[in-house]
Amino acid sequence: MAATIPPRAPYAEDPATSRGRKVAEPESRTRTPFARDRDRIIHSTAFRRLKEKTQVFVAHEGDHFRTRLTHSLEVAQIARSIATALGLDADLAETIALAHDLGHPPFGHAGEDELQIQMQGFGGFDHNVQTFRVVTRLERRYPQFEGLNLTWETLEGVIKHNGPVVEKLEKPSWSAIAEFDAQYDLGLGTWASAEAQVAALADDIAYNNHDVDDGVEAGLFFLKELRDVPLIGPHVISAERDYPDCDQRILRLEAVRRMIGAMVDDVLVETRRRAEVGHVKSAEDVRDLGHALVSFSREMVEDLGVLRAFLMERMYRHWKVNRTRSQARRMLAEMFQLFMAEPDVLPSEWFERARSRDQAGRARVVCDYIAGMTDRYAIEEHRKLFHLDVLS
Incomplete structure (x- = not known):
């Protein structure tokens, strides 16, 4: 039987009543404001670079491990499915x-x-803030403005999808957010929309599942070792029971698929319960609820904690991963220090941005340049800078 699409929830964001963009633009004739935001992100340079930025493994270590791009696509698929099931705006x-x-x-x-x-003393670094800077400043594609000029609702979701952030504004690494918020109030003391919260939970669902998948694929642990791990274990056992003669790779994929389904179902049940208990009737009720509306159940959170502890011990701190992390950190440290000491070795565009700035300003330019690199480009750039045999 085909799935039934539920009616629009009363607390869903409505693109027709969007708070608009910082720089006013004519509306699209064919897309809602949120769908237009999505398309701008997909066409951005930063989004394309995600194809060779990694989650755990370095991009050149294998063609089948997740990258930031494949992860983002998986998160988007899960977020769209959950949002649709809850009657929310799936585009947002x-x-x-x-x-x-x-x-x-x-x-x-x-x-x-x-x-x-490297940025200690120069304003710090935070990847969430960097994401915000990418979409509001660093992307340069339009003659009328810096960044992508996304809607208020998208910007709000980008910076506070995990909850209120007003207490972070005193951190040096969050100064860019404080400056932007002073010009364009994003309500940083409240929760974000239900759609933004869905995106945050979809991120948790995606990375926990694909880290299990990638960890087995990389040989860091075996499928049989997961039988006693909460959350994934019951699905490994049920898949083996249902398909006793199946190939281990297919069994792994089946167990992961079932775990994704279980986590999605848990979010749907818990979110509907919280909406009913909290008498949530509007998008502003979501922001003023005082806690997350979209959430896992307490039992799911406990099981996730055990699974993450297993992954931390067996995957994230595995000696092979540690070795790669060590190499990566040395490369970035050496490049950062060289660019600070000799900014004229930066590509011309970046040197022009750095040359007239003080130390903190130069450090931010260097940081932006390095943060935008893909794994492969960083490795190649390091070789060109530090190995004479590839000087070009």
Whole structure:
């Protein structure tokens, strides 16, 4: 039987009543404002670069491991499905999901950790803030404005999909957000829309599932070891029971598929319960609820904690991953320090941005340049800078 699309929820965002854009533009004749935001993100340079930025493994280590691009597409698919089931605006949820990783530097969390160290004393680094800077300043595609000039609702979701952020504004790394908010109030002390919260939960669902998949694929642990791990274990056991003669790779994919389904179902049940208990009747009720509307159940949160502890021990801190992280951090540190000492070795466009600035301003330009690199480009740029045999 075909699925029934539920009616629009009373607390869904309505593109017809969007708060608009910082720079006013004529509306599209063929797309809602949120669908137009989605298209701008997809066409951005930063989005294309995600194809060679990694989650855990470095992009050149294998063709089948997730990158930031494939992860973002998976998050967007899950977010759109959940939003549709809840009667929310699926375009807005998808848009925020596609944008959420645009500010990640190369080499995953290792790259972020190193840029945080290098930027100490120069304003710091935060990948969420960097994502916001990408869509409001660093993307340069239009004659009328810097950035992508996204709607208020998309910008709100990009910066506070995990909850209120007003307490972060005193951090040096969040100064860009404070400056923007002073000109264009994003209501940083409240929760974001239900659609933004859906994107945040879809991120959790996607990365926990694909890290299980990639970890087995990489040989860091085996499918049989997951049988006793909450959340994934029951689905491994049920898949083996239902398909006893099936190939291990197919069993793994079947177990992961079932885990995604279980997590999505949990979000739907818990969110509907919270909407009823909280008497949520409008989009503003979502913002003023005082806690997340879109959420996992308490039991799911507990099971997720155990699964993440397993992945932390067996995957994220595996010696092979640690070795890659170490190499990545050294490369970024060496490039950062060289660009700060000798900015004239930067590409011309970036040198022009850096040459007339003070140390903090130069550091931000260098950080923006490095953060925008793909894994492959960072490796190649490092080789050209530090190995004479590839000087060109």
